[in-house]
Amino acid sequence: MKRLLVPLVLLLCFQACEPARELSNCNLDGVVDPGEECDDGNADATDDCTNTCHTARCGDGVLRIDRLPGEPGFEACEIGEELDGVRCSSCSFGRCGDGVVTEGEACDDGNEISEDSCISCRRAACGDQVVRQDVPEGEPGFERCDDGNDDEEDGCTSRCEPPRCGDGLLRADRDPGERGYEACDDGNDDNTDNCLDDCRAAACGDGFHRLDLDPEDEGYESCDDGNLDNLDACTEGCHSARCGDGFLRQDLEPGSEGYEACDDGNTDDDDGCSADCSELRANCGDGILEVPAEACDDGNRFGGDDCSADCRQDLTEVALEGGCFDQGSPTGSGNDTPAHRVCLSTYFLSRKEVTRRRYRQYLAAAEGLAAPEGWSESPDHREDQPIVRVTYDEAQAYCRYFGKRLPTESEWEFAARGGTLGLSYPWGDQPVPDCERVAKTSRSGEANPEACVPRQDNIYQWFEPCTRPDGNSIHQPGLCDLIGNVREWVADLYSSSTYSARGAETQNPVYEASGSNRVIRGKIGTAWKRDNGNPATPRNDVGFRCARGGDPTPEE
Structure with missing residues (x-):
């Protein structure tokens, strides 16, 4: 029985396991007989019909050679064959971009687009x-x-x-x-x-109060109100205002918590200001300036003039709202050209030039300072005329004593030209300076026909400030004598090429790059006229006024 089973199993295996394409009737007679897929009448196995009467196909183990590359049925290789380490797949050696992922390729999307998920057969x-350009915003990738x-x-x-x-x-x-x-x-x-x-x-002054530091740390801020005003609740060092810091608060009304009637920089109770800054013990109205208890003292206790009735507020300055203007002469080729764009922050400027009376009070209050050259010890009829014969440093020291500074050249011209109006004179573009608008004094005796007042006894005859209201600024009423009367020191060093070195637009410039002379402004003529002088040499026709605020930025 076992002998019969073995042949039977073998027979069944041959029938079931023989290749499906084995044909027994291939006679190569050129006629397709039953059981033949094809019959081309030849024994060539490399064309479209093999010598076993099978239709040629990729993977049959026979390499077709009757087709050219690109023609249907072309075979470059047989599956499993390798060339230079590349294995044959689908009867062709794989290449990147054929759409078939072969060995060594992470992907193959069948195109040469670089901005999708498969780049040169590498995953993007x-x-x-x-x-990548194929992924919508917000999607992974x-x-x-x-x-x-x-x-x-x-x-x-x-x-x-x-x-x-x-x-x-x-x-x-x-x-x-x-x-x-x-x-x-x-x-x-x-x-x-x-x-x-x-x-x-x-940074201190940016308007944001830092909370990440302890009081002993560098950069600590107890406040930050975004300004450099020392007269409000937060000083320019970002310290909360307090009695005894030397800054007189002016943002509170009497009776308010924190109000200061005075602040002399200490908490002594036996000087001109009480220990809690609530009581001003200086004698306001006596004409004697007692700093810091008094900001001014014009010899009376009346309001409505240059000094408040309580001597706490010097009322001789005006606020000039910042903006942009074209500084310099619109024509010509002198030291006041070319015209160029300058933008300024809001600042304060004294309405008038500092007088002899004010300067005398300053000398008495500051103590130990030398009087200007030619200074008379006793007051005379010229006390309300502008102070002259002060050097640049003396003028700057006066302003700083009161928490101010000399104006920059740009700030001075901005005020004299009506701010953003860009006028030729403080009062407009016409008429030219005359005695109705400008206080012109003689610098060469009575023979000078342009003088409004001749020189007498070889002494310059200056005018009391603000005696020519028709020449006041139309941009800021009350701002007077920017053209005429004495000329004025300003902060900048002088250079004839300052303007030509500036760019298209300059912010808050003050020229400090080079030079020895300082700029002098206020020469009779157009508001852009420039002059200069040795800062150490006092002059009979040069005085000054002060400014504060703004954001002067030194130019290199």
């Missing part, structure tokens, strides 16, 4: 230096940029996103002043730490 990835590196400090992060303020990555490819520059980036929008939400480093 952030950092491959190709920006979306890229806004791809610079081919993982540098976090350039124009594209390792996440293939452009850098932005607040992403926590500090850009290092921009210089200060360039668009996109970051001084810091702490990855948050908290303005109470060392980095603001616009990626500027926190």
Whole structure:
């Protein structure tokens, strides 16, 4: 029985396991007989009909050679064959872009598009230096940029996103002043730490109160009101105003908590200001200036003049709202050209030139200061005329004593030209200076026909300030004698090429780059006229006025 089973099994195996394409009737007679797929009448196995009467197909073990590349049925190789390490697949050696993933390829999408998910048969990835275009924003794999590196400090992060303020990555490819520059980036929008939400480093005066430091730490702020005013609740050093800090608060009404009637920089109770700053013990109205208990003392206790009735407010200044104007002469080729754009922050400027009376009070209050050359010890009829024969340093020292400074050349001209109106004179573009608008004195005796008042006894005859109201500024009423009367020191060093060196627009400039002379302004003529002089040489026709506020920025 066992002998019969073995042949039977073998027979069944041959029938079931023989290749499906084995044909027994292939006679190669050129006629397709039953059981033949084809019959081309020849024994060539490499054409479209093999010598076993099978239709040629990829994978039959026979390489067709009757087709050219590109023709249907062309075979470049047989499956399994290798060439230069590349294995044959689908009867062709695989190539990137054929749509078939072969050995060594991570993908093959059958195209040469570089901005999709498969690039040169590599999977697209952030950092491959190709920006994907096939992924919608918000979907995984979306890229806004791809610079081919993982540098976090350039124009594209390792996440293939452009850098932005607040992403926590500090850009290092921009210089200060360039668009996109970051001084810091702490990855948050908290303005109470060392980095603001616009990626500027926190600084006193930026208007944001830092809370990340202890009082003993450098940079600590107990307040920050965004200004440099020392007369309100927060001083320019970002310290909360307090009695005894030497700054007289002027933002509170009597009876309010924190109100100061005086502040002499100490908490002594036996001087001109009480220990709690509530009582002014100086004798207001006696004409003697007692600083810091008094801001002024004009010898009376009446309001409505240059000094408030309580001697706490010097009323000789006006506020000039900031703006832009064209500084310099619109024509010509002198030292006042070319005209150029200058923009200024809001500042305060004295309405009139400092008088001899005011300067005498200052000398008495400051103590130990030498009087100007030619100074008379006793008051005379000229006390209300402008002070002259002061050097540049003496003028600057006076202003600083009262918490002010000399105006910059740009600030002076801005005021004299009607601010943003850009006028030729404080009163308009016409008429030219005359004795109705300008206090002109003689510098050469009675023979000078242009003088409104001749020189007498070889003494210059200056006018009391503000005696020519028709010449006052139409931009800021009460601002007088910017043209005429004495000329005035301003803060800048003098250079004939200052204007030509400036760019298209300059912010709050004060020229300090080079030179020895200082600029003098107020010469009779147009408001852009410039003059200069040795700062150490007192002059009979040069005085000054003070300014405060603004944001003067030295030019290099």
